[in-house]
Amino acid sequence: MADQHAETAHDHVHGQMEISAQVTMFDLFIEMTKWCSLGVAALVVFLVVWFAVGAGFLPALISAVVLTAIGVVALRKKKDAAH
Known part of the structure; x- marks a missing residue:
């Protein structure tokens, strides 16, 4: 039985993506990762303090x-950043 992917294996051309597109995609990935990580950390702190510690909703x-306020200050882009 012949491999059905063998016919299209030669279609890939290595290195055709523009460098500016790679930089933009990498920057977007890093930004999304750090802000989503902050959101997950805030949610985990909220749920742990509320349910595991038993301190209640308001604490x-x-x-x-x-945590979110400190994270926003720490994670925002600096004015002297290269990008």
Whole structure:
């Protein structure tokens, strides 16, 4: 039985993506990763303080808001950044 992918294996041309497109995609990936990580961390803190520690809803909300505020300050783009 012949490999059905063998016919299209030669269609790939290595290195045809523009460097600017690669840089843009990498920057987007990094930005999405860091902001989504902050969101997940805030959610985890909120749920842990609320349910595992048993402190209640308001202390959990305050903890998550404080973590989010510190994270936004720490993760925002710096003015002297190269990109």
